[in-house]
Amino acid sequence: MAPQHTKRAIIIWVTALMVYLAAVFHRTSLGVASIEASERFHLGPAALGTFTVLQIALYAAMQVPTGMLVDRYGARRVLTASAVLMGLGQLLFAFATTYPLGLLARAVLGIGDAMTFVSVLRLVAAHFPVRRYAAIASFTAAIGALGNLASTVPLSLLLANAGWTWTFAVAGAVTALYSVVLLLRVRDNPAGVMPEPVDRTETLGTVLAQVREAWRTPGTRLGFWVHFSTMFAPAMLGLLWGFPYLVQAQYLSEPAAGLLLSLLVVGAIVGGPAIGTVITHHPEWRTPMVVGYLVSALAVWGVLLGWPGGQVPLWLLVAAFAHLSMGGPASAIAFALARDYNPMRRVSTATGVVNVGGFVAITVSALAVGLLLDLTAPLGPATGFRIAFLSVVAVLVLGLWRTSVWWRRARAAVFDAASRGEEVPVQIRRRSWDLAPA
Structure with missing residues (x-):
């Protein structure tokens, strides 16, 4: 250029x-x-x-x-x-x-x-x-x-x-x-470059067919659940419930709460390039990294919600929010899966399908937290948030389960493709827990 x-x-x-x-x-x-x-x-x-x-x-x-x-x-x-x-x-x-x-x-x-x-x-x-x-x-x-x-x-x-x-x-x-x-x-378009002709014959039926094909692909389904599981918790905290939780349940000042929430952003800025570099050089590590993050995130939520007395020490809040901030960068793995497991003609559709996953999880968790806070209002904000955030744990467990299921199915699809002599996106070794050959 x-x-x-x-x-x-x-x-x-x-x-x-x-x-x-x-x-x-x-x-x-x-x-x-x-x-x-x-x-x-x-x-x-x-x-x-x-x-x-x-x-x-x-x-x-x-x-x-x-x-x-x-x-x-x-x-x-x-x-x-x-x-x-x-x-x-x-x-x-x-x-x-x-x-x-x-x-x-x-x-x-x-x-x-x-x-x-x-x-x-x-x-x-x-x-x-x-x-x-x-x-x-x-x-x-x-x-x-x-x-x-x-x-x-x-x-x-x-x-x-x-x-x-x-x-x-x-x-x-x-x-x-x-x-x-x-x-x-x-x-x-760049100067001197003519725009590509636009296909205006595409109907709703052909669009839906593309979406169905993408959804039936195990790698796309795995990407959907990876995105669903990883990005929703830090986004839900940053978008709505993190600030009132820190102010009303953890008794931080509003400036201190805002500063702590900024950790979610700093972690995303720092973690994105780091995770991107790792998965570029070691694509076989992608889903294991996601599963490792989800398991450790469950441990973090267990500590936050189970801390005696409910008021968590500041140093532990900082560590917890720093760890949860890695969910955003980890969610980028979902788009790499969509790209690798779909033909080029369907990559954009698959990416859109995957992108829906995390926002569905944010919607469900944000609504559930609000409903539970309403129901537990007489118990006070500290107890209310401990109960309400159990819905976040439930969504996380669901996401971890479905990610694990589709991880095995995506691996099985790779092994089947390799046995047919087809090119596969990632070279992996069969493990004892893999699905039996079809």
Whole structure:
């Protein structure tokens, strides 16, 4: 790639990357604002949890449609629409004083958020050589995590000083106005390169057939459960329940709670490149690493929920949140599985299927925690959170079980393919616990 083209590609990537950073900020902004939101809208825990449940459910539901929109209309248009939607959603949230309006605001925000990452990755694929795609995509995710970091301590300080309306109104207005920059600076294809013809004959039936084929692939199913199991707990804590847990059940100050939540982001930024390097050189370690993380995460939750008296020492909270933060980087293994076990014509569909897994788990766990907190309100927040977080353990156990099941089935598929003389994505040795040959 010529230096001039490289410079243009970097400008386009950075311009688009700012939208993804804003998307992560908006997505996680309720984490440190959950207590203020419950007071502003007069909500109990279950109703408060619905904000996050709705937003994440819409995000998951929009993954496949977003891919289709990008294919048909280009990343520039979709990314511009996402900036406008996120800005309008946050502006509405800033001035909303009723629960229905608050829900509508988070719904608009969730739809805009869902359209960002796929659009940015499409621009990366169009403007950079194939050999640079994986590195730039990983760097994109790591920089996006800085949006989460901005939604912890800085946002809590802004809320304390500028107030709810000004904080969210300025964030929304800046995001919406940034759509003008996108229109002016972003191009779907490099200069002089004609866009590929768009296939407009694809029907709903053919899309669903692709999804079914991807779902029937053991490697895709394994990826779904890996993503389901690894990313939901740190995301659920960062998006909603971590802040009230630390303030109300562990009696930390709000700035201290925000600082502790930032560990989830720092761990993701540091852990992503580290795990990516390991699985690049040792792909056979991918699922064992996931299983090891899940087993140790269960031990961490056991200590947090079983600590005598309920109030966990600060050093142990730091260690626990640092460990749980590795769930986000570990979830990237799911996308490597989707890529390796599907033909190229179906990789994007399989990736979308896998991506749904973690957001389904976030939705279920966030809603369950809110419902259980409502039911246990008379027992006080400390006891309430200990009981409510048992639902997180239940989701984790389910994910570990299904990951283990599909790990064996995916391995069996690899052995069967190897016996037929086909190329296999990973060289593995048969173990005593593997499924018997078909």
